[in-house]
Amino acid sequence: xxxxxxxxxxxxxxxxxxxxxxxxxxxxxxxxxxxxxxxxxxxxxxxxxxxxxxxxxxxxxxxxxxxxxxxxxxxxxxxxxxxxxxxxxxxxxxxxxxxxxxxxxxxxxxxxxxxxxxxxxxxxxxxxxxxxxxxxxxxxxxxxxxxxxxxxxxxxxxxxxxxxxxxxxxxxxxxxxxxxxxxxxxxxxxxxxxxxxxxxxxxxxxxxxxxxxxxxxxxxxxxxxxxxxxxxxxxxxxxxxxxxxxxxxxxxxxxxxxxxxxxxxxxxxxxxxxxxxxxxxxxxxxxxxxxxxxxxxxxxxxxxxxxxxxxxxxxxxxxxxxxxxxxxxxxxxxxxxxxxxxxxxxxxxxxxxxxxxxxxxxxxxxxxxxxxxxxxxxxxxxxxxxxxxxxxxxxxxxxxxxxxxxxxxxxxxxxxxxxxxxxxxxxxxxxxxxxxxxxxxxxxxxxxxxxxxxxxxxxxxxxxxxxxxxx
Amino acid sequence: xxxxxxxxxxxxxxxxxxxxxxxxxxxxxxxxxxxxxxxxxxxxxxxxxxxxxxxxxxxxxxxxxxxxxxxxxxxxxxxxxxxxxxxxxxxxxxxxxxxxxxxxxxxxxxxxxxxxxxxxxxxxxxxxxxxxxxxxxxxxxxxxxxxxxxxxxxxxxxxxxxxxxxxxxxxxxxxxxxxxxxxxxxxxxxxxxxxxxxxxxxxxxxxxxxxxxxxxxxxxxxxxxxxxxxxxxxxxxxxxxxxxxxxxxxxxxxxxxxxxxxxxxxxxxxxxxxxxxxxxxxxxxxxxxxxxxxxxxxxxxxxxxxxxxxxxxxxxxxxxxxxxxxxxxxxxxxxxxxxxxxxxxxxxxxxxxxxxxxxxxxxxxxxxxxxxxxxxxxxxxxxxxxxxxxxxxxxxxxxxxxxxxxxxxxxxxxxxxxxxxxxxxxxxxxxxxxxxxxxxxxxxxxxxxxxxxxxxxxxxxxxxxxxxxxxxxxxxxxxxxxxxxxxxxxxxxxxxxx
Numbered sequence: 001x002x003x004x005x006x007x008x009x010x011x012x013x014x015x016x017x018x019x020x021x022x023x024x025x026x027x028x029x030x031x032x033x034x035x036x037x038x039x040x041x042x043x044x045x046x047x048x049x050x051x052x053x054x055x056x057x058x059x060x061x062x063x064x065x066x067x068x069x070x071x072x073x074x075x076x077x078x079x080x081x082x083x084x085x086x087x088x089x090x091x092x093x094x095x096x097x098x099x100x101x102x103x104x105x106x107x108x109x110x111x112x113x114x115x116x117x118x119x120x121x122x123x124x125x126x127x128x129x130x131x132x133x134x135x136x137x138x139x140x141x142x143x144x145x146x147x148x149x150x151x152x153x154x155x156x157x158x159x160x161x162x163x164x165x166x167x168x169x170x171x172x173x174x175x176x177x178x179x180x181x182x183x184x185x186x187x188x189x190x191x192x193x194x195x196x197x198x199x200x201x202x203x204x205x206x207x208x209x210x211x212x213x214x215x216x217x218x219x220x221x222x223x224x225x226x227x228x229x230x231x232x233x234x235x236x237x238x239x240x241x242x243x244x245x246x247x248x249x250x251x252x253x254x255x256x257x258x259x260x261x262x263x264x265x266x267x268x269x270x271x272x273x274x275x276x277x278x279x280x281x282x283x284x285x286x287x288x289x290x291x292x293x294x295x296x297x298x299x300x301x302x303x304x305x306x307x308x309x310x311x312x313x314x315x316x317x318x319x320x321x322x323x324x325x326x327x328x329x330x331x332x333x334x335x336x337x338x339x340x341x342x343x344x345x346x347x348x349x350x351x352x353x354x355x356x357x358x359x360x361x362x363x364x365x366x367x368x369x370x371x372x373x374x375x376x377x378x379x380x381x382x383x384x385x386x387x388x389x390x391x392x393x394x395x396x397x398x399x400x401x402x403x404x405x406x407x408x409x410x411x412x413x414x415x416x417x418x419x420x421x422x423x424x425x426x427x428x429x430x431x432x433x434x435x436x437x438x439x440x441x442x443x444x445x446x447x448x449x450x451x452x453x454x455x456x457x458x459x460x461x462x463x464x465x466x467x468x469x470x471x
Numbered sequence: 472x473x474x475x476x477x478x479x480x481x482x483x484x485x486x487x488x489x490x491x492x493x494x495x496x497x498x499x500x501x502x503x504x505x506x507x508x509x510x511x512x513x514x515x516x517x518x519x520x521x522x523x524x525x526x527x528x529x530x531x532x533x534x535x536x537x538x539x540x541x542x543x544x545x546x547x548x549x550x551x552x553x554x555x556x557x558x559x560x561x562x563x564x565x566x567x568x569x570x571x572x573x574x575x576x577x578x579x580x581x582x583x584x585x586x587x588x589x590x591x592x593x594x595x596x597x598x599x600x601x602x603x604x605x606x607x608x609x610x611x612x613x614x615x616x617x618x619x620x621x622x623x624x625x626x627x628x629x630x631x632x633x634x635x636x637x638x639x640x641x642x643x644x645x646x647x648x649x650x651x652x653x654x655x656x657x658x659x660x661x662x663x664x665x666x667x668x669x670x671x672x673x674x675x676x677x678x679x680x681x682x683x684x685x686x687x688x689x690x691x692x693x694x695x696x697x698x699x700x701x702x703x704x705x706x707x708x709x710x711x712x713x714x715x716x717x718x719x720x721x722x723x724x725x726x727x728x729x730x731x732x733x734x735x736x737x738x739x740x741x742x743x744x745x746x747x748x749x750x751x752x753x754x755x756x757x758x759x760x761x762x763x764x765x766x767x768x769x770x771x772x773x774x775x776x777x778x779x780x781x782x783x784x785x786x787x788x789x790x791x792x793x794x795x796x797x798x799x800x801x802x803x804x805x806x807x808x809x810x811x812x813x814x815x816x817x818x819x820x821x822x823x824x825x826x827x828x829x830x831x832x833x834x835x836x837x838x839x840x841x842x843x844x845x846x847x848x849x850x851x852x853x854x855x856x857x858x859x860x861x862x863x864x865x866x867x868x869x870x871x872x873x874x875x876x877x878x879x880x881x882x883x884x885x886x887x888x889x890x891x892x893x894x895x896x897x898x899x900x901x902x903x904x905x906x907x908x909x910x911x912x913x914x915x916x917x918x919x920x921x922x923x924x925x926x927x928x929x930x931x932x933x934x935x936x937x938x939x940x941x942x943x944x945x946x947x948x949x950x951x952x953x954x955x956x957x958x959x960x961x962x963x964x965x966x967x968x969x
Contacts, residue, residue, distance in 0.1 A: 361585075372618055377614060377615070377617060377618060377644075378610065378611040378612075378614045378615045379611050379612075379615045383611070383614075387607075387651075387655075390651070390652070390655055391546075391655055391658070394652065394655045394656055394659055395659050399652070399656075402652050402655070403649070403652060406648035406649070406651060406652060407645070407648060409644075409648060410641060410644045410645045410648060413640070413641065413644055414637070414641060417621065417637065417640060420621075420622075420625075421625060421633055421636070421637070424622060424625060424626050425625045425626060425632065425633050425636070455611065457542070458542065458543050459541075459542070459543040459544040459545070459546075462543070462544055462545070463544070
């Protein structure tokens with residue numbers, strides 16, 4: 001048991017700091033700034049602790065908690081993206097007078113929940129992690145409690161997400177009933193002889209997972225929640241829970257449901273195609289930049305799921321690369337959204353960006369890079385993300401999925417370059433308010449450099465990812 | 472020789488663009504630093520390419536100056552290399568870009584620095600297309616060119632620039648995604664995306680037709696062939712002069728190059744199978760777009776349609792699969808690159824002075840601009856393929872090649888020559904001769920030094936290659952022979968199997 005604690009050092013450290021921050025925040029007034037800074041410092045420390053754990057594929061607590069390359073990679077990805085989200089959204093949080101110390105702490109709790117989701121090798125642990133994460137996200141969505149739309153977003157998210165959690169839990173209990181265990185390996189062994197009960201369970205679980213990553217047809221909450229929540233929270237929603245959701249998706253499909261590939265493959269192909277098409281078509285007419293990125297993230301989840309739906313090893317690895325590049329692109333995108341402030345107010349209307357390239361050439365150029373990357377135009381990183389996905393999709397012979405996927409990239413390219421058009425081709429309006437924020441500019445520059453220099457050595461992550469093994 | 476000359480000529484403009492980016496921009500003022508840097512890089516690159524041409528071995532059909540390095544470990548190598556066909560296009564690119572830089576210094580009034588960056592970045596992508604020997608690298612450069620061109624049309628274009636830019640971007644992207652699927656499929660069929668390897672491995676005949684169609688969808692849009700040519704007139708009309716020049720002179724040639732290198736090279740059986748399709752589309756393009764060109768009242772649109780017609784000769788020539796046809800197609804592309812670039816520059820000269828591209832607004836220009844009228848004459852004659860200009864060599868060879876293969880097609884294509892003479896001479900008559908009615912024209916000044924230098928240098932080349940096309944033939948000869956031999960070998964092998 002002592003050994004198990006040793007393996008859990010990152011999680012324990014994270015929980016202890018959460019408790020410390022809560023107590024500190026309660027007893028000291030106006031401690032937002034301090035706790036925010038401390039949170040930003042905590043994240044790299046946790047990354048260091050995870051990297052420091054030198055072990056290979058350990059399962060602790062009766063095989064319910066898996067520590068492998070996959071979970072470490074995903075955790076680090078979660079931490080890095082949260083780090084960027086935190087450093088770039090601080091200014092925004094202060095500007096909308098939302099500087100409550102709970103905000104960074106709740107984010108940390110959500111991250112802790114995601115850690116358990118990513119590492120879970122057991123239905124119960126998985127569900128606990130998922131709920132810890134979801135409850136924190138409900139609070140985050142409505143953290144701007146004086147704002148009607150934020151509260152609405154929180155309630156909406158809560159009601160729908162609770163429903164999907166219910167379905168998921170129902171699926172878990174069915175799965176337990178039909179396979180006799182909550183452990184993923186045991187389930188995987190017992191699920192082999194097809195019976196209708198396990199398939200029901202699998203479908204319920206898929207519904208829940210699809211909801212969490214906002215894949216069609218369970219995407220309805222996404223645009224409203226993205227639009228209603230404060231932008232800082234939206235940026236968190238668009239990146240971090242998606243990483244955890246996709247990680248869990250991969251874990252489920254490749255571990256307990258590994259042997260019933262034929263049953264879930266077509267469901268995933270459908271989800272993937274539907275997400276790609278809906279995300280591409282519905283975003284065309286959006287005027288609000290947050291709604292647009294919501295639909296864009298739906299279609300990106302479609303591509304990520306396309307990788308999983310192959311059921312092959314190269315498939316899920318391409319999904320991991322995809323989600324990594326997706327995070328980098330969204331960091332850049334939201335860093336720009338945080339710059340959109342004019343006469344004291346943050347703006348969200350795309351048309352307000354008109355002619356921004358004249359007043360802010362560098363920022364506009366950065367968003368240009370991010371947008372073309374989101375559209376998947378070479379030589380930017382977004383192209384390689386799609387390239388890896390379609391490599392594995394075509395390897396599995398799923399030509400229809402590949403053709404539909406690539407044709408929808410053309411449709412989605414339309415709305416990305418529409419923003420480019422507004423920025424570069426339209427006549428200029430008043431410039432944004434200028435302010436100093438190393439966090440925002442740093443994230444923007446990081447994202448752009450990453451996206452535009454990725455082509456020089458696109459196999460940079462292949463070494464790490466090739467080590468990942470789920471089975 | 473270990474010096475990576477191909478990478479140097481490819482990425483030198485990118486480095487230049489970076490320095491232009493760093494140069495201080497004084498708002499609304501001419502940015503001297505940016506101009507000097509971009510002139511220097513583009514000329515330096517041109518001389519490097521000349522040196523490359525000089526040290527190129529005409530007698531070998533192998534790929535030369537090959538560079539290889541690991542790119543995506545385990546999958547794809549970064550591979551550069553050229554043969555006689557690609558070096559001509561690299562030469563053309565490196566020649567056209569300095570001309571664009573010179574011409575845009577005078578005509579681009581706002582955001583000159585960004586424009587220069589876009590052109591230099593575009594040069595990198597275009598040379599990359601012609602250098603790459605790996606399908607994925609090729610696709611990368613082929614597609615990447617969309618971004619700067621989209622911005623060039625959209626930012627510096629005319630009144631309907633947004634529509635044209637979007638049309639250009641989406642048309643080309645839609646064509647290319649199918650090619651990406653084909654490239655990935657080729658990887659899984661043959662286990663490599665290295666073109667030279669694929670030439671050796673040979674793609675199984677049952678896959679060839681579909682893959683050929685996927686590549687065709689991309690190249691046909693880019694070429695452009697009828698009926699997917701409609702983006703080109705829009706893009707040409709709205710693009711700034713330098714943008715039109717690049718578009719006509721080089722971007723269209725990427726598709727012709729793609730046909731030679733990939734469609735014919737990798738899928739000989741499918742190429743033979745689809746020859747009737749290509750012939751039909753080419754003949755329609757030649758006749759139909761020539762007729763459409765007759766009816767245009769916008770000069771740029773007229774030249775754009777004539778480009779479509781001329782590209783029809785190129786596809787026709789390539790798919791005759793004999794030496795005359797293919798070499799004719801290549802020379803036609805080269806000469807069209809020079810002539811159409813010059814024509815767009817000539818229209819740009821008028822547009823900069825009178826701010827109109829409508830033919831009706833002109834007339835009697837010869838009285839005011841005699842030098843201009845004389846130089847325009849050379850290019851007009853080049854367009855209609857008068858013997859003694861480079862336009863004649865290409866067209867003539869293509870028609871010779873076509874007569875060997877299909878009499879009817881050749882006859883129909885010859886009609887296009889007559890039509891070309893009709894529309895371009897009529898244009899010349901309406902613009903240059905006639906009564907001087909528009910008062911705006913009376914105040915125009917004749918060519919200045921830089922315009923003169925640019926147009927005369929192109930004109931000399933057009934006439935030189937018209938009388939003495941030998942250097943071009945020497946360069947492509949062995950490579951074309953090699954291409955045809957491989958093609959015939961495959962076809963014979965297959966017919967024996969049958």
